[in-house]
Amino acid sequence: MGLQGDFYQVLKEQGYAFGLAGQAKVEQDLITATTILAFKYRDGVLVAGDRRATAGNLVMYDRTDKVLEIDRHSVMAIAGVPATAYEMARVLEHSFKYYRRTQLQELSFEGKLRALSKLLKENVAAALAGTGAVAPIFAGYDIEQEAAKIYFYDILGAEFEGVEYAVSGSGSPTIRGILHYLNTWGEQPLSASSEEQATVQALRLLTSAAEFDSATGGVNRDAGLYPVIKFITADGVRTVPDSQLRSLFESKVSRTT
Amino acid sequence: MYEEPYRWVEAVGNRRHYLDEQFKQGSPVVGVAYETGILLMTMSKGTPKLYEIYDRLALGGMGHPADLEKVRFSLLETAHVEGFNRSPFDVTGSRMVKYGLAPVIKQAFEEVFKAPFIVKMILAELGQKIGKDSFLTINYDGTFEEKSCYAVLGATPGVEEEMAAYLRQQTIVSLEQAVNAAVCSWAVGDLTQRQAFEETGEPREAPANLDRRVSDSDVLYDHIRQCMNGKSIECALLDRQMAGPSKYRTLGPDELATLLPRDLGRPAA
Numbered sequence: 001m002g003l004q005g006d007f008y009q010v011l012k013e014q015g016y017a018f019g020l021a022g023q024a025k026v027e028q029d030l031i032t033a034t035t036i037l038a039f040k041y042r043d044g045v046l047v048a049g050d051r052r053a054t055a056g057n058l059v060m061y062d063r064t065d066k067v068l069e070i071d072r073h074s075v076m077a078i079a080g081v082p083a084t085a086y087e088m089a090r091v092l093e094h095s096f097k098y099y100r101r102t103q104l105q106e107l108s109f110e111g112k113l114r115a116l117s118k119l120l121k122e123n124v125a126a127a128l129a130g131t132g133a134v135a136p137i138f139a140g141y142d143i144e145q146e147a148a149k150i151y152f153y154d155i156l157g158a159e160f161e162g163v164e165y166a167v168s169g170s171g172s173p174t175i176r177g178i179l180h181y182l183n184t185w186g187e188q189p190l191s192a193s194s195e196e197q198a199t200v201q202a203l204r205l206l207t208s209a210a211e212f213d214s215a216t217g218g219v220n221r222d223a224g225l226y227p228v229i230k231f232i233t234a235d236g237v238r239t240v241p242d243s244q245l246r247s248l249f250e251s252k253v254s255r256t257t
Numbered sequence: 258m259y260e261e262p263y264r265w266v267e268a269v270g271n272r273r274h275y276l277d278e279q280f281k282q283g284s285p286v287v288g289v290a291y292e293t294g295i296l297l298m299t300m301s302k303g304t305p306k307l308y309e310i311y312d313r314l315a316l317g318g319m320g321h322p323a324d325l326e327k328v329r330f331s332l333l334e335t336a337h338v339e340g341f342n343r344s345p346f347d348v349t350g351s352r353m354v355k356y357g358l359a360p361v362i363k364q365a366f367e368e369v370f371k372a373p374f375i376v377k378m379i380l381a382e383l384g385q386k387i388g389k390d391s392f393l394t395i396n397y398d399g400t401f402e403e404k405s406c407y408a409v410l411g412a413t414p415g416v417e418e419e420m421a422a423y424l425r426q427q428t429i430v431s432l433e434q435a436v437n438a439a440v441c442s443w444a445v446g447d448l449t450q451r452q453a454f455e456e457t458g459e460p461r462e463a464p465a466n467l468d469r470r471v472s473d474s475d476v477l478y479d480h481i482r483q484c485m486n487g488k489s490i491e492c493a494l495l496d497r498q499m500a501g502p503s504k505y506r507t508l509g510p511d512e513l514a515t516l517l518p519r520d521l522g523r524p525a526a
Contacts (some may be wrong), residue, residue: 010334011341072501094341097503102311102333236500 006099008091008118018091019084019123019132033215035171036066036077037205038139038150039179040164040191045139045148047075048202050171052217052225053082062217067228071096072236074112074140079169080155084132088119109142113151113159120157127155131249134237135168141232148232164190171209171216172218178205195231199240200252202229207253219249268369273489276397277413279320279375281454284488285420285446286317286410288379290390291435294504295381295495298370298439300447300481300488307493309505311348313383315495319410320376320397328376332358350382354393354401363399373397383495383504390495404416411446416453421445436492436508436516444477447484481521490517 008018036049049066067077068089076092078085095115099107107115116138133155133169141148151159152166160166165179165250182201183190193201203219206227210218221225226245231238286299286306297307297317306325308316310332318325335357342350366373380393392408395401402408406429409420423445427438481490492508499506508516 007341008336010338014338069501072503090341094337097312098333098337101311101337102330104308106307 002129005099005102007095008115011091011125013200017128018087018119020167034079034169034211035167035175035206035209036079036137036169036214037167037172037175037179037202038077038137038152038162038165039183039198040148040150041193041195041231042191042232045140045150046198046202046229046231047077047137047139048206048229049077050206050217051225052215054215057214061216062220062223062225065228067230069230069237070112071100072198073143073232074109074138075230075232075237076116077137077139077168078134079136079172080134081132082201084123084126085134085136088116088123088134088136091119094114106143108144109140112140113138116153117157117159120153124156132162137162137166137168139166139232141234141236143234146234169216171206171213174209174212175205178208196248198231199229199245200248203227203245203249203253219253221246221249221254260465265369269367272366272369272373273398274400276373280412281450283319283377283412285287285412285416285443285450286319286379287407287420287424287439287442287446288317288381288392288409289407289424289429289435289439289442290392290405291385291432292430294432295368295383295390295437296432296435297379297381297493298436298443298493300443301491302483302488305491307491309493309503310353310380311340312345313494314350314353314501315381317379317381317410317493318376319378320374324374324376325378328358328362328374328378331361332380335410346385349382350391350393351403354380354395359395359399359401361399362395362397366398379408379410381408381495383497387497393406409442409446411429412450413453415448416449419449432494432517436513437518439492440481440490440517441474441477442523444480444484448477448480460469465515478518478521485521 029180033054034050038045047067051062051064053061053064067075070093075088092115096107123132135153135155137152139150147256150162150166152162152168153159164183167176207218210216226242229240284300288297297315299306299317304322306318308329310316316329332353335353336348362374375395377397378395382391384390392404393401394408407416407424411417411420420442423442424438429435429438490513492513494506495504496506
């Protein structure tokens with residue numbers, strides 16, 4: 001047991017159960033009321049998410065953090081049922097730490113991807129019952145291969161690589177097309193953007209998603225609410241401070257300054 | 258044969274003697290708190306003896322590598338399950354040792370038909386605030402002590418006292434001062450240990466007439482330089498300045514070279 005460094009196994013041996021199926025079949029579509037996105041830029045990968053949490057047509061909370069730092073070089077952005085998604089993030093965070101500390105080496109990027117896939121697979125029953133569906137994006141910097149990587153998952157645990165970008169959540173169809181257009185016919189491919197250009201694009205994309213999707217929160221300048229944007233590079237994960245988002249939003253995004 | 262109480266006492270006494278013997282070749286371990294963190298230091302022949310246990314906990318050990326591994330895994334499992342089920346703030350060194358590890362080690366030590374753990378350990382804990390750093394040392398019989406500014410492991414209590422006496426005289430504010438003090442204290446421990454065992458061949462409680470030379474820094478540096486032929490200096494930090502929840506990092510050879518006194522920074526020619 002110890003040799004495997006598998007924290008999830010340790011939890012299970014202690015009687016922990018993840019993703020038990022609920023009995024109630026929820027008719028309402030709870031699946032992915034949110035917008036999260038990730039794309040590669042010049043120095044690594046940008047991951048961003050809006051901050052709205054909804055239940056049906058009610059806005060439950062406008063300060064949700066859906067872009068979760070799992071370790072120094074990886075981030076999971078969540079779309080779906082928050083309770084399950086946060087629990088997954090907690091299991092992953094502890095699993096990666098436990099592996100590193102027991103095995104005295106970092107878990108490989110591939111291993112991290114599999115860990116998330118396994119959790120999603122164990123959660124299939126709850127996802128199909130309508131009470132626990134999560135469709136996350138996992139992005140990070142692979143130290144071994146010295147490359148930024150983006151993966152996205154469906155609710156059953158299938159894993160897909162987003163070579164240039166990935167999106168998830170109810171607002172994602174809107175911006176998927178924009179990302180394709182920008183990346184193919186824009187002045188430069190997204191992967192050539194500077195950090196500032198990438199931040200501006202992320203703000204514009206999330207604002208567009210909020211325009212067409214009521215379950216995506218946009219920017220609320222009155223309340224000082226901006227999306228969460230993180231950069232992952234070889235040096236680790238960094239969050240763009242609100243003050244910087246505010247000035248970029250006002251100078252490069254807003255049309256009513 | 259152990260049904261009579263005095264037989265059992267005798268057996269435990271023998272066991273103490275046996276365990277003391279096991280540590281006489283061991284490499285001492287030093288832990289010191291400095292301005293922005295905690296440094297753990299030892300010299301090893303390749304197998305590491307300093308480990309990350311949790312976000313703010315680090316372990317340094319002496320003894321049998323297999324026993325150290327058993328203890329390490331037990332600490333890791335307890336800390337992570339606790340941190341997951343409750344909160345990382347609830348994972349404290351004091352809880353891990355007092356209610357988890359110490360009773361298990363004591364039981365193994367007193368069950369005379371089974372093998373004891375051949376381990377001595379320092380568990381260093383980085384406090385949430387500056388000045389709240391702490392150390393717990395655990396002996397092979399399960400006794401533990403709490404310290405605040407520094408902690409040491411040596412072959413005998415006498416060796417540990419010499420190492421601590423050296424540290425008490427030092428002013429430790431910067432990381433550089435911490436590395437210097439730790440390395441010298443290690444050398445005091447190693448020299449004292451060797452002298453004690455050379456003279457008697459037996460572990461002694463207090464080395465009575467130790468040569469005064471051992472606190473002379475030239476002698477200490479010479480000794481370290483000699484030891485660096487077969488061993489390397491191992492340093493781990495709990496660094497308050499690290500971003501994110503995990504504060505543990507090791508000092509790589511390049512960074513260590515800039516912190517060691519100039520003539521020790523270069524590898525032995």
